[in-house]
Amino acid sequence: MNRGVIHVDESPVPLERWRRYLPNWLKRFLPVRGGRAEDHHGKGMFGFTVFLLSESIVFLSFIFTYVGLRLTHSGNWLPPGVSGPELSTFVIINTVVLLSSSFVIQPAENALKRGRLVRFRWLWLMTICMGTYFLIAQGIEWSNLNFRLSTGLVGATFYVLTGFHSLHVLTGVILQITMLVRSFIRGNYDQGHFGVSASTLFWHFVDIIWVFLFSLLYLWQP
Incomplete structure (x- = not known):
């Protein structure tokens, strides 16, 4: 061609x-x-953007379901003895770490575009660490909650929403690790860096979704 x-x-x-x-x-x-x-990069990014739009529809279906259940079961949302997810300092720090990672991964991609490979690696590694921290902290929070997946609607909706989101965070971390490893292959990015751009866009998507989930699960109190 x-x-x-x-x-x-x-x-x-x-x-x-x-x-x-x-x-x-x-x-x-x-x-x-x-x-x-x-222009494989441009067409690839267009396809990946369409994929993320389809993922957003899945999240929106979960979010609308949660809102509908909360509105129709406002009187008995929390079973006796269950306090639900609480807005603690631990949760706030975890949220700040995840959202701040978007301001780290974007300069990493920009550094790669300018050919500053060492700076890209350090910033990219920092993003991986921030994402890993979020996952570990999310697991710690789950273990300390006084309700489980089978605890009525509050348990089912909370763990489905946060679990599905954490799966995406884990996917993003795996993608980032893959891109970091590939950066050590000589000449790997000479013909473009679609993988890095796609991983960066995916990470922004994950952070935006968490803003909505955080608002619904922790700021909307019963």
């Missing part, structure tokens, strides 16, 4: 005309006129 060849955009929706009104940070995830033939 010749370099520079443009794939024809056959979509009935005038995406290219709408695209020029979007902010620059959003344009990077959308293909241009169907995408250049050699």
Whole structure:
């Protein structure tokens, strides 16, 4: 396939005309006129963005279910003797660590774009440590709660929401470890860094989801 060849955009929706009104940070995830033939990064990011949109629908279904159950069972949401998840200093610190990691992983990707490989590795490793800390702290919190998965609606919804989110955090950490290992392969990023960009976008997605879950589970008190 010749370099520079443009794939024809056959979509009935005038995406290219709408695209020029979007902010620059959003344009990077959308293909241009169907995408250049050699633009694997751009097309890959577009596909990965669509994947994250589908994941967001799953989370939204869980969130709407939780809200609906809370509103319809407000009188008996907590069984006798169960206090529910509490907004403790431990939870706040864990949340701050996770959300702060987004401000670490983005400079890491930017460092890789500039060819600063050592800086990328250190920042990327820091993000891995922050994500691992969140998972360990989440497990400690679970072990200290006075309710379990079988404890009525509060237990079922809390563990499903936080468990599904933790699964995504674990996936993000595994992706980051993989990208860090690959950074030691000579010339690995000479042809692009789609894996790093996708991992960074996935991590931002995980952090945004936690903002919604944190608000629902800890700030919305029965």
